[in-house]
Amino acid sequence: xxxxTTEGVLGKVQTAFKSAFxxxxxxxxxxxxPADVSAWDSMGHVTLASSxxxxxxxxxxxxxxxxxxxxxxxxxxxQSKLGQVQSA
Amino acid sequence: xxxxxxxxxxxxxxxxxxxxxxxxxxGPTPLAVHSFLYDLYFTNPWxxxxxxxxxYDEKGKxxxxxxxxxxxxCYRGESVRIAFGGNFAVHPEFRTTLAGLHLLRTYMAGGQDxxxxxxxxxxxxALLERLGFSTILPYSVHWIxxxxxxxxxxxxxxxxxxxxxxxSLGFLARPFSGAIDKMTSRMSVSPFRQIxxxxxxxxxxxxxxxxxxxxxxxxxxxxxxxxxxxxxWLLNFxxxxxxxxxxxxxxxxxxxxxxxxxxxxxxxxxxGFAEVVQxxxxxxxxxxxxxxxxxxxxxxxxxxxHGIVDRKWMGExxxxxxxxxxxxxxxxxxxxxxxxxxxxxxxxxxxxxxxGEWCLAFGV
Numbered sequence: 001x002x003x004x005t006t007e008g009v010l011g012k013v014q015t016a017f018k019s020a021f022x023x024x025x026x027x028x029x030x031x032x033x034p035a036d037v038s039a040w041d042s043m044g045h046v047t048l049a050s051s052x053x054x055x056x057x058x059x060x061x062x063x064x065x066x067x068x069x070x071x072x073x074x075x076x077x078x079q080s081k082l083g084q085v086q087s088a
Numbered sequence: 089x090x091x092x093x094x095x096x097x098x099x100x101x102x103x104x105x106x107x108x109x110x111x112x113x114x115g116p117t118p119l120a121v122h123s124f125l126y127d128l129y130f131t132n133p134w135x136x137x138x139x140x141x142x143x144y145d146e147k148g149k150x151x152x153x154x155x156x157x158x159x160x161x162c163y164r165g166e167s168v169r170i171a172f173g174g175n176f177a178v179h180p181e182f183r184t185t186l187a188g189l190h191l192l193r194t195y196m197a198g199g200q201d202x203x204x205x206x207x208x209x210x211x212x213x214a215l216l217e218r219l220g221f222s223t224i225l226p227y228s229v230h231w232i233x234x235x236x237x238x239x240x241x242x243x244x245x246x247x248x249x250x251x252x253x254x255x256s257l258g259f260l261a262r263p264f265s266g267a268i269d270k271m272t273s274r275m276s277v278s279p280f281r282q283i284x285x286x287x288x289x290x291x292x293x294x295x296x297x298x299x300x301x302x303x304x305x306x307x308x309x310x311x312x313x314x315x316x317x318x319x320x321w322l323l324n325f326x327x328x329x330x331x332x333x334x335x336x337x338x339x340x341x342x343x344x345x346x347x348x349x350x351x352x353x354x355x356x357x358x359x360g361f362a363e364v365v366q367x368x369x370x371x372x373x374x375x376x377x378x379x380x381x382x383x384x385x386x387x388x389x390x391x392x393x394h395g396i397v398d399r400k401w402m403g404e405x406x407x408x409x410x411x412x413x414x415x416x417x418x419x420x421x422x423x424x425x426x427x428x429x430x431x432x433x434x435x436x437x438x439x440x441x442x443x444g445e446w447c448l449a450f451g452v
Contacts, residue, residue, distance in 0.1 A: 034184040042178070042188030043211060046218040062220050066193055069186065 004082060006030075009075045016051035020044065032071040056082065090187075091194045093140035094153070099125055101150035102143065109177040111452065124329055124450040125155075125175075132325075133318040134158040138199050139171045144178070144187035151182030154191040157445055158200065160313045163428075168310065171200035174445035176212065192219055202428050206444030207417035221422040226435035230416040231397040231405050232361075233382060237272065237280060238265030239391040243360070273386075279409040282387075285380040287373070292338035292351050294319050300340065300351045301438070304368045310428075310437035322442070331449030332363040337388075341369065341380055350377040353442065358389030365447055366440035367395065374404045382408075399435050417446065 004012070014025035021039045034040040040048065045068070049060050052074065058081050060068075068074045094102065099122050106125065107117040129141045136158045144152035155175035161168045173195055178188045196203055196219065206227065208216060213223060234240050242261045272280045292300075294316055305311045314322075327336050333355025341350040350369020356362050362385040369377045385393050397405055397412060405412075423429050431437060441447055 034186055038184070040186075041183035042186050042192075043215055045186055045189060046215055049218065062193070062196075065218070066189065 004079070006075060006079070009078050009082075010071075012055045013052065013071060013074055013078065016048060016055045019055075020048040020051040028071060030072050030075065034070070052078065058082070058085070089190060089194075090145045090147075090151075091142055091190050092145055093137075094129060094143050094155075096126070096130060098143055098150055102153045105150060105153055105177050105179055106175060109179060110175060113452075118452075121450065127325065127328075128157065128448055129155055131321075132157055133321045134160055136169070139169065142191050142194055144182070144185070144191055146182055146185060146187075149182075150179075151185060152178040152187035152191050154195055155445075156195060156198075157448060159443060160318070161310055161443075162313045163201075163310050163431075167313070168202065168428075169200045170202045170204055171195070171198055172445040172448075173203060173205050174207070174448065188215070189219075192216070196220070196422055201423060201425060202432075203422040204419065204444065205421075206419045206439075206441065207446045208420045209417070213418045213420055216420045216422070219422070221420040222429055222433070224419040224421050224429075224432045225414075226399050226433065227396060227419040227437075227439055228414050228417070229397050229399065229402075230413050231395055231410040232413065233378075233393045233405075233408065233410040234391070235280065235282075235382060235386045235393065236265070236269040236391040238268035239359075241265065243391055282383045283379065285376065285383050287341040287343060287349065287376050287380050288346075289339040289341050289380060289384070292340040292353070294323070296340050296348070297338070297351065297353075300348065300368060303348075304350075304370065305438040306371075308436055308438040309431055310439070312438070312443040322447070326365075326447050329449065330451035331447065332365075332451065333357045333360075334451075336365070337384070339380075339384070341373075341377055343373075349373040350380075352377065352381050354381065354385065354393075354395075356385050356388035356390050359391065362388075362390035362393045364393060364395030364441070366442045368398075368440075371401075371404075374401050375408055378405065378408045378410075396441055398440075419444070 010030060014028045017023060017028045018025045021037060021044060049065050053059055056078055064077055068077055103117045103121040103125055107113050107121055139156055139158045141156045142154045143150050154173055157172045159170045159172055161170050242265045272278045273282060275281060298314055298319060335356060336353065337356055338353045339351060340348055343349050350373050352367040353365040354362055367377065382393060421429060421432055
């Protein structure tokens with residue numbers, strides 16, 4: 001498992017957004033919230049979760065999904081899970 | 089979090105949401121929709137304040153709704169609480185609030201033993217599965233029996249395609265399909281030939297229906313628990329709301345000795361697909377019960393019959409020229425108690441369209 005910095009995580013998150021919503025990845029910043037991406041509704045959220053799982057090789061449970069309410073939270077959860085994987 | 093229980097004062101806003109989003113209609117919301125929602129969510133006999141319907145309240149504006157109807161069931165004699173979710177809608181302006189996810193999560197966290205829906209479409213099924221629901225295949229298999237094959241073809245051309253040409257073709261072909269269907273129904277070897285049934289039918293009353301469900305549920309571990317009050321309310325509601333047809337027909341079937349051998353409830357829907365709500369009886373009579381249903385629905389003008397199959401009877405249904413599909417609505421369920429999901433997945437429940445939220449629809 002690679003050791004990703006916050007910037008590295010954000011880069012992969014941007015790629016996941018492109019894959020889920022077909023949008024310019026650079027439009028996604030650490031401050032992006034669902035209201036900034038028109039396709040980021042409940043259905044879009046689960047599509048995004050699948051793209052994130054694929055991008056990072058992680059699995060998210062329902063609590064993770066509910067906590068991912070903006071890009072900052074997504075990065076935090078991803079980093080926390082990557083840390084858990086590395087320490088395991 | 090802006091998710092809270094539905095209040096009576098929310099009905100006008102929820103009715104607008106239902107009308108514009110769920111039904112994709114324009115213009116003012118008919119008052120009948122208000123009555124439908126009020127009756128369904130505030131007068132049903134299974135009301136339970138701990139299992140309320142939910143709204144997503146965005147500063148006084150109802151942005152989302154998830155209707156919940158508890159149903160009483162028995163698991164090997166013990167009472168079980170099942171919460172059926174339905175009429176799920178989120179206002180398009182508020183979709184990025186993820187209101188849908190918050191509503192579903194709150195619903196799943198309720199005190200019920202099972203969260204269930206029996207008519208999920210592909211989109212809602214995908215969303216629900218990601219949240220932890222499972223698709224229950226044994227109760228998602230639909231059967232269709234054509235009665236007038238040529239009419240079915242013209243029906244498909246007229247109803248299932250947006251193409252103006254195929255709609256016109258469907259319309260123009262109607263007189264010919266009548267002649268073809270008449271011919272096929274008279275051929276001695278035709279599966280579409282309807283023979284007058286041997287079983288004797290009469291109107292099915294509430295007490296007899298309760299008796300039939302108890303008598304013929306045959307060894308299942310989970311079954312619906314009705315009493316006269318709850319079944320009366322349910323059948324009245326279905327008859328008033330016309331969710332799947334104008335008339336709800338209920339028949340009990342007896343053999344020559346007068347002994348009850350089966351029953352069925354269905355919407356005959358002349359010139360359309362008859363929709364079967366529930367069908368049951370003694371196994372050795374199932375084919376005759378089907379014959380009776382097909383004869384009855386054909387005589388009332390249906391062009392085909394459609395329902396959910398109990399998989400233990402798939403052989404008999406197949407012999408009676410029914411074919412099977414999973415297109416038509418999925419049953420999906422969630423429980424923190426895995427044995428309930430195992431039970432449903434093994435088909436060990438006496439469940440029909442009468443026992444979920446499919447039958448609680450509103451016809452317009």
